[in-house]
Amino acid sequence: MRAPVSEVRPAAVRAEDWSWRHAGRRSHAVSGASFDIEAGERVLLLGASGAGKSTLLHGLAGVLGGDEEGEAAGRLLVDGRPPAPDGRSGLVLQDPDAQIVMSRLADDVAFGCENLGVPPERIGARVRGALDAVGLALPADHPTSALSGGQRQRLALAGVIAMQPGLVLLDEPTANLDPAGVIEVRDAVARCLDASGATLIVVEHRIEAWLPLVDRVIVLAAGGGVLADGPPDRVLADASGELAAAGVWLPGAAPGATGAAAGGATDPVAGAAPSASEPLLTADGLAVGRSGVAVRTGIRTRLDAGRLLAITGPNGVGKTTLGLTLAGLLPPVAGRLEASGALRDGARSAHPIEWRSKQLLTRIGTVFQHPEHQFLRGSVRAELEVGPDALRLGRRERDARVAGLLDALRLDRLAGANPFTLSGGEKRRLSVATALIARPRLLILDEPTFGQDARTWQELVRLIAEVRDGGTGIAAITHDEAFAAALGDARLHLGARAEVRA
Template sequence: MPHLPSGPARVHARGWGWRHAGRKAFAVSGVDLDIAPGERVLLLGASGAGKSTLLHALAGVLGAAEEGEEQGELTVDGVPAPAARGRAGLVLQDPDGQIAMARVGDEVAFGCENLAVPRDEIWPRVHRALDDVGLDVPIDRSTAALSGGQKQRLALACILAMAPGLVLLDEPTANLDPEGVEEVREAVRRSVDRTGATLVVVEHRVSVWAELVDRVVVLSGEGGLLADGSPERVLGDADVRRRLAAAGVWVPGWHPLTGELTPSALRDTSSQDDDPQAELLSAQGLAVGRSPKTPPVVGGIDLVLRAGRAASVTGPNGAGKSTLALTLAGLLPAVGGRLEALPALARGAGTSPHRWRSSELVSRIGTVFQEPEHQFLTPRVLDELEFGPRRVARRPEKEVRALVDGLLERLRLERLAEANPFTLSGGEKRRLSVATMLATDPSLLVLDEPTFGQDALTWAELVRLLAELLEQGTSLLAVTHDEDFTNALSDTVYRVDGGRAARVEAVA
């Protein structure tokens, strides 16, 4: 391994840009940027503006020449970023993409071992990093058994244990519960305070990080920078705030649906109790788990999902929310109690969704996984959207084209129709995963963190689209930590915690 400098890293970019192979447009271009050693930067921009691409480039993992075209200059400590590998630690948007080991402790130790950290230093670093991020699990816990939020904490612990000179975080709190968001932010604060490392963090929700950073840099979707300065100057200037809001940045004190800080519900649900909708799915004493051979993770679940109604499932990371959602979606068998598809949903397919054929399931219940990549099947965005209505629903070609074109436009994916789904940004992948399910026109949509990675404009468009589906009679169940999403759409909230799920409030 070449000798690398120690201490905080310096970043320099001049006219830098990158175009992914197979794309006509550059993912990011015209970036002029200098980041001083020890500086703490919040990197903002619309979904698809190139934030993740820039972080990958700084980490030296963007790819070789055959994987894309580079413009301009990008250096870390005065050398091209690929030559400075080891100086930067990157937490990816998708933590699954960077987990290599089978056990938690080994995963955190892995990076330190690759950096030749002395053996007697490694395990103290492992335990300190796990404590810092609040991942309270045994070090021999299987990494595959962790929830999405726990995997995010693990990925951050791995980076912090390596003590890099440049810490790069891509949406590090996106799938965390509110308590977890604070824990992770404070873990990052403690780490950079202790090491003096340079920090660049990408996050759509500005308020989480504004008080920790020295500087806010906003990428323009048209190339270059939209804004650059202190948090007070960038977020406090009225003209700049308007430009940022128009570009889709989550500006504190402004909401994309109403322009107000705290919007009212998007839908009027006040009279719905007087106008009952058809019951679709009923659970009585339901117990759920990843396998019938292991103890349930959540039990005693009683709920009814109705046409035209939306329910949110909340609770801490690792409590079993995704397991409950997958069971209600028919993708996991119930491990106890009763789960029954009622006639308005079953439509002759039987009362147990888990026993339905795949063609029966996808046309009745659409599932959006927490990790979008887990449901992509084809090499093109366009093919991905056409797959369900053409091969499952057997819709006429003219109908398929109209449906797909409408979804591409509504969810701002038109320019990506020919792109490989796996090359999209995190927010674009999420919108595509939602769109693929909408294309099959199911009666019930089960969504796991549906607003992950969205800028303010794409968030608002997605929420409006789901509200329209509710008005048309579709039922929604969303696992989410997004309070704005719940306030805008949900009639009912179920909290999963301590092995139980309880209805905690009706949203007015």
Template sequence: MPATRSGPARITAENWSFRRADRAAAVLHGLDFSIAPGERVLLLGPSGSGKSTLLHALAGVLGDGDAEETGTLALDGTHPRASRGRAGLMQQDPETQVILPRVGDDVAFGAENLSVPPEQIWPRVNDALRAVGLDLPLDHPSSSLSGGQKQRLALAGILAMQPGLVLLDEPTANLDPEGVLEVRDAVASALADRSATLIVVEHRVEVWRDQVDRVLVLNAQGGLEADGTPREVLVARGEALAAQGIWLPEHLPELPPFNSTPGRQLMTTESLAVGRRAVAAAQGLNLEIQAGQALAITGPNGSGKSTLALTLGGLLKPISGVLKAEPELADGLGAQPRSWKAKDLIARIGSVFQEPEHQFVTGNVRDELAFGLRHQGRRGTEKEGAEKEWAARVDELLEALGLADFAEANPFTLSGGQKRRLSVATVMAAKPKLLILDEPTFGQDALTWAALIELLRTALLEGSAVVSVSHDEQFIEALNSRQLLMPEQPESRLSDPRLTSERRPGR
């Protein structure tokens, strides 16, 4: 790409703290560090430790006018808000960063806003798309991209800007294994000349540990826990960091073996084709979903996994073929979940979207968890008794998923990992017979990941079915899941998905 950067950025923090207006405690507390121009830094910490907040602060986009900020945080000696455009931020949810309807225009948007000369913009766009492995025409509709493809699109837009500071928040979280390496290598290649400083947030350490000079670790209170070379931090302090939830290959979570007993059929499909706007994303699907059984939908990004999940959840109409809710699931309703009322759907099928924010409908975490319970319309239950039952269920989930301290917080102010746990908990609250989860372990540290596994194992043992879209092999194994592999086809048109009926061995 044309070398027109203004040079790599220098970052300094001196006793810097940040507290949101709706929180009693600071999100980040007393940070002291300095990052030299061109350094590559891996930022680690348990879920909710303030990693994303720090990246937003460095990008100058925190935007909370009532927040309290003390100490100094500087980018090239000035407050980051005075240096907007100097940093390029890829957020956890790439959906929020897709702006324009065509791929090429979206990648060019940032560079255009930085007044890059027009003759330089399109070469940058083409180079950036090539670097992230997004081999699509410039006029391809951005709305048709999968979640993983949107992540690559967002990264391409940042690379085309050629900022002095690149901030990546879980850039590979929703990518297939091949895509993870492509994006990591694209970042390494684009910044090989040290023309930009890099800070990357990831929970899975092994992806980036050999690509960075330095590791910063935040603790659960938002303070600086460790700072040093990868060897100094990850090897010398590995056991202590693992105890706080940091994902280290040498200290992976230990889980007992798990098996559940399949029960009655809940849902079947025959020659099912799914898609949007009458364009098939996947077809020829013959599935049997049973109570007490886990099924993982896997495959490359763009292969129709999320579209299938939405269709199974009654939220998209099948293009063709048969999708049937069996009597055990329908419980007196019709065989087509798409035709059920919302209160009936909540009690039978719980769907977790790839973007957690799309599910939130109330102003605080506790109400969010109680929402489905209050609207599922249980028959024959006195309101007063039901409220006590609901409150007990909400408290149980808050405690199990580490959200008790945030019960009164606005869901949209939570960290990415906390939002994901909340989105899973909201559908689990009503104990539906079928759980459909899209990337349920996104943004989780090792401890919250294990807590989520425990909850889902309990749901399976109680007779619910769990269908998950996931690239997380440990998660798939922990639930002893069957796998549906969705093969990649041109233009995301798929055929002959292969369902493996044998179960993976439990841990």
């Protein structure tokens, strides 16, 4: 193991047939997990979507809660003791918004240090060092509310680094980052580990960037226990094909092609669709922003029925703000954004921002960057019923739509579960399903493939392709180049300037 060169004491981890079942759930989120991790080891934790990777990290961070939140079996230990939220472990969550607590950048990074009782005279240096390490070169008083999704992830990582924990737990820390940001954050983690000697457990689906950093790979089995454990080269060789069958992304393996992506598929969820060449929404000289302050200007693009526009570009250039504006949820700062044809469909106004929520329901469906921001009810099934209920569909039609999407997105076994207890990948699939079920004419998807294993990625891409081929217009904000290549009919790249590529 690497020798630490700081005062940080690396932590040892042990799981002894450990299991966890969320309150109100019949099945376990994790079951029968057993392994030992030596102090200073760097581990990549893999497994299919829903295998319990995030739950295991939450357990090691000591934040799963007591008996009222779930039921544990076996033992989970950090340095021979049950985990506790005492600073020994530092966790970066899948949703960074869940751990941003202060309104100013430096204050948020300092928050954890202050709670741990770090002397005030040392906190400033820790904050500056952590922000430099993650490449967040912004003023100390920069509002956290003004950060992009990727910037929020870096802020959450900085808060953990500043605490100097002995065990660093990263739950898909680069999922919403552009390619350059992925390498920047990976290298920041590497520098911090080299300096501290801390133990690392990182969960990622796309693993190539992390392989140079880790000593070991542990793969959780979806049905319980550990599917594989050992050095990366040996585990990921996957001679038996078990990992590929379980949906684990393997190095160098391109996502499988789907028949739907090539066109010609029949859409199981869409009804009658507009013709595939019909313009639905046109932007010309569009400026987007919040509170009247533009973050992007001069946007010119068009969304057509039966075509997918991939919106790409680095973090912080306004992709999500553009998506919310196209969806009629933020007003344009300037320029023209007008609906036409089947999208307008008799509405008095051609401007989506002026439509009522019920008018938007069948016209524009939106999948937010963070799935939790759109959940309203206490079960997966009830969540899917929100749209049909608002449309006053009959029970038979409603139940048929719900059943079809539960099956298509592997959520049927979770129909009675609380949406907030799902894994990150399951939450993302549910959020896509809630937009699809109302059968809107236009879909705005923000990072639709986040958190998916190789198998659920293919299934989700196939379903989106079928919806597109059925005549629905789609705009997808994505850092997933494989998704953009598979389904994108055109691309709007937001970089130094906006450009559309056919």
